[in-house]
Amino acid sequence: MEQQTPPTRENGITDGVDIVGYLVNDEGNYELISGPGWQPVNIVNRQAWQEIEKQIEVSKDHVDSGRVSCLHYYMTINQMNIGLLAGYTNQSRLRVRLHLIPFFFKRLGPNTLKKYGDLFQVSTDDLKNGRIKAPIYDAGQQAGQRRD
Amino acid sequence: MPDNRQGSGVIDFPHRQSAHCESGVAANLLTWKGLEITEAMAFGIGSGLFFGYLPFIRLNGLPLVTYRAAPGNILKQLEKISGITMDQKKFRDTNQAMAELDAALEQGIPVGLQTGVFWLPYFPRALRFHFNAHNLVVYGKEGDEYLISDPVFPAPVRCPAKDLARARFASGALAPKGKMYSLRSVPEQLDYNRHIPEAIGSACRMMRSSPFPLIGVKGIRFLAGRLEKWPGRLGRERADLHLGHVVRMQEEIGTGGGGFRYMYVAFLQESGERLQDPVVHDCAALLTEAGDTWRQFGVMAARICKNRAQPDDTYPAMAETIRNCAQLEEKVFQELNHWVKQQGQSKAQVTR
Numbered sequence: 254m255e256q257q258t259p260p261t262r263e264n265g266i267t268d269g270v271d272i273v274g275y276l277v278n279d280e281g282n283y284e285l286i287s288g289p290g291w292q293p294v295n296i297v298n299r300q301a302w303q304e305i306e307k308q309i310e311v312s313k314d315h316v317d318s319g320r321v322s323c324l325h326y327y328m329t330i331n332q333m334n335i336g337l338l339a340g341y342t343n344q345s346r347l348r349v350r351l352h353l354i355p356f357f358f359k360r361l362g363p364n365t366l367k368k369y370g371d372l373f374q375v376s377t378d379d380l381k382n383g384r385i386k387a388p389i390y391d392a393g394q395q396a397g398q399r400r401d
Numbered sequence: 402m403p404d405n406r407q408g409s410g411v412i413d414f415p416h417r418q419s420a421h422c423e424s425g426v427a428a429n430l431l432t433w434k435g436l437e438i439t440e441a442m443a444f445g446i447g448s449g450l451f452f453g454y455l456p457f458i459r460l461n462g463l464p465l466v467t468y469r470a471a472p473g474n475i476l477k478q479l480e481k482i483s484g485i486t487m488d489q490k491k492f493r494d495t496n497q498a499m500a501e502l503d504a505a506l507e508q509g510i511p512v513g514l515q516t517g518v519f520w521l522p523y524f525p526r527a528l529r530f531h532f533n534a535h536n537l538v539v540y541g542k543e544g545d546e547y548l549i550s551d552p553v554f555p556a557p558v559r560c561p562a563k564d565l566a567r568a569r570f571a572s573g574a575l576a577p578k579g580k581m582y583s584l585r586s587v588p589e590q591l592d593y594n595r596h597i598p599e600a601i602g603s604a605c606r607m608m609r610s611s612p613f614p615l616i617g618v619k620g621i622r623f624l625a626g627r628l629e630k631w632p633g634r635l636g637r638e639r640a641d642l643h644l645g646h647v648v649r650m651q652e653e654i655g656t657g658g659g660g661f662r663y664m665y666v667a668f669l670q671e672s673g674e675r676l677q678d679p680v681v682h683d684c685a686a687l688l689t690e691a692g693d694t695w696r697q698f699g700v701m702a703a704r705i706c707k708n709r710a711q712p713d714d715t716y717p718a719m720a721e722t723i724r725n726c727a728q729l730e731e732k733v734f735q736e737l738n739h740w741v742k743q744q745g746q747s748k749a750q751v752t753r
Contacts, residue, residue, distance in 0.1 A: 271555050272654055273418050275441070275663035277689075283667035285420065285440070287555065291696075294652040297645035298527055300706045302459075313418035332461070332519070332531055340572030342487035390519070390529045401737060 265289050266298045305332060322358030323383040327373045330388040334371065342368045411541035414511050416550040416557045420657030420664055423475045424449055425552025426513050426536040431479075433511060436587040440552075445668030446482070447475030448603045450661055452730075453616050454624040460585040461530075466624065468660035470607070472534030472575055473515070476582065478603075482596060484588030488683050492579035493507070494564040495566050501580060502539060504719070511540040511550075517571025523551070528654060533575040539565075553655055597672045598744040601681075604665075605738040608730060621727035630748040631719040640716070645706045648699045659692030666692065680740045684733050691729035698722040 267290055276286040277391070312329040315321045328338050335353075339346045351357045366377040375386050414433055417440070424444035427686045444450075449469050456464035480487050488517030492498035517533040540610045541548035544558045558681070560568075569579045569739055608617040615623055631640035650660075657664035666685045673682035700715045701722065 258636050266525060266527040268527065269653065270525060272553060274557075274658040275420060275667050276658070281672075283441070283670055284664060285418070287418070290654065291652055291658060291699075293700055294649065296649045296703040296707045298653065300642070300645040301649060302527065336533065337573050340576075390526050 260285055265292075265295050305329075313385070316385075319355055321353050322355045322368060323380065323385065324358060325353050325371070327375070328353075328382075331373060338372075341372050344368075408452070411543070411548060412506070412509055412511050414538065414550055414557075417552070418555050419552040421449070421655050422536040422552050422697070423447075423534075424664070425473065426472055426538055426682045427475055429477055429552060430513055430584050431485075431536060431552060431587060434584045434587045436591065438536065438590070438591070439667075439671065441667035442671055443479065443659075444664050445544035445604075445672065445751050446591075446600045447478040448600050448607070449475050449605055450604050450665045451616075452620050454620045454627070455615055456627070457599075460574070463643055464716070466647050466650045467653055468656065468662075476513075478600070482588075482591070487582055487587040489580070489582040490586055495570055495579070498579035498581070499562065500567055503542065505581070505583060506539065506542055511538050513538050513582045514565075515568060515577035516565070516568035517558060517577065518568075520564055520568035520571060521551075521560060522564050523549075523560060524563070529608055531571070531573050533571045533573055533577055540670065593672070593675050597676060598741045600673075601737050602741040605734045605741060608734045609738060614632065618727050618731045621723060622732065625720040625727065626722040628723065629717055632716050641706050644702045644719075648702045648706075649697060652699055659695045662692030662695060678740075680736065683699075684740075686727060687733045687736070691726050691733065694722060694726045694729060698726070699752075 271287045273285045278284045339349045370377045419440040428440040428443040451470040458465040537551040611617045669685035
């Protein structure tokens with residue numbers, strides 16, 4: 254995979270990796286043929302990502318206005334929901350739901366914070382101070398940005 | 402049986418790129434074990450083709466549309482073939498799962514794994530969604546990195562142990578739970594005269610005579626009916642999102658194009674040649690038409706999603722296109738069903 258800064262999806266969803274599909278050859282038989290893939294799929298893939306980006310923006314606003322804890326931002330940016338987050342951190346959904354509220358999040362112990370930190374690949378310090386970092390799939394490509 | 406061990410647990414595994422992960426892994430493992438088979442044949446004999454519109458299962462809040470059988474089905478079907486035996490295991494503990502993987506590699510056995518896509522660092526960024534039914538083969542370990550033959554990639558890739566462990570224990574729908582599998586034995590040759598009609602018969606049953614209205618040809622018609630009403634029920638923006646989702650399930654990486662229809666055509670063509678049977682070959686042409694119609698729908702949908710809709714691109718027009726697909730596929734599987742019955746009869750006469 255190529256490293257791109259900033260990462261773009263302009264050149265197709267496969268990042269330049271050729272994939273194979275079944276296409277008809279000259280004799281009318283199907284054959285595996287390598288190429289960049291069928292182009293219209295790039296459009297719908299981009300549409301799905303735009304939706305995710307929209308959700309991230311909303312989440313960012315809510316974190317800024319103090320309606321949710323910064324955990325919500327990390328959850329959204331990694332395309333998770335309460336169920337997934339509960340599954341990965343081995344906690345009940347109710348607990349995770351509470352942790353999304355700033356009042357409870359501020360009172361979290363170091364062990365619980367570490368669980369979230371390990372999952373999102375950020376330090377507990379970042380979580381505590383509400384620093385916003387890149388999603389897991391961008392780690393190493395994009396430096397974290399401070400929220401303030 | 403090949404003895405392909407090369408020094409420190411790296412197996413000489415023939416990587417072949419394929420269109421779909423599960424059939425690709427199955428074909429590559431079988432071929433390594435000495436049973437030469439193409440991906441399309443593995444897909445067909447594993448009864449991979451399907452259709453289901455299941456709105457009560459949600460992916461990112463959008464209804465599940467599937468063009469293929471449930472994940473794991475291809476392997477399950479192949480395992481039923483006499484002579485093919487497989488070891489399969491699921492785990493609770495990550496360390497134990499990784500230790501068993503290492504032990505199998507030490508013995509020179511390439512291991513198939515079910516993993517989540519989100520955690521695999523070598524995957525293109527745009528495809529890193531929480532999808533947990535990806536399949537790949539691990540064929541060696543060097544230091545802290547596993548050597549992986551991921552069938553949708555052009556060449557073998559590497560993955561750090563930490564990430565692979567995460568991917569094997571991804572949470573959510575279809576959680577892999579560390580599932581690993583390897584082949585114990587394969588027959589020297591497949592009895593194509595028996596397995597092909599059987600597999601086609603099972604695909605016909607799935608597509609034509611499921612009692613559930615959301616499955617098979619009925620499911621395609623159901624989707625058409627729902628799709629028509631999306632703009633009214635969901636509003637324009639949500640409707641477009643739903644539409645894009647259908648096209649992604651149909652065409653995104655791992656489908657071989659046209660919602661797996663083209664891959665099945667390749668299987669039918671190969672079957673027609675192997676059995677010297679013109680009927681199967683003719684059905685292949687008809688199913689190609691169905692695949693093309695699915696793509697017509699895909700193009701129209703993509704234009705709508707991009708806000709470049711032409712005057713004819715409307716939801717009712719797309720529903721009509723999907724209904725055409727249903728009609729074509731109904732015809733294909735009707736003919737194939739007829740053919741399967743004939744095969745059964747002629748075989749009964751021979752044994753009498």
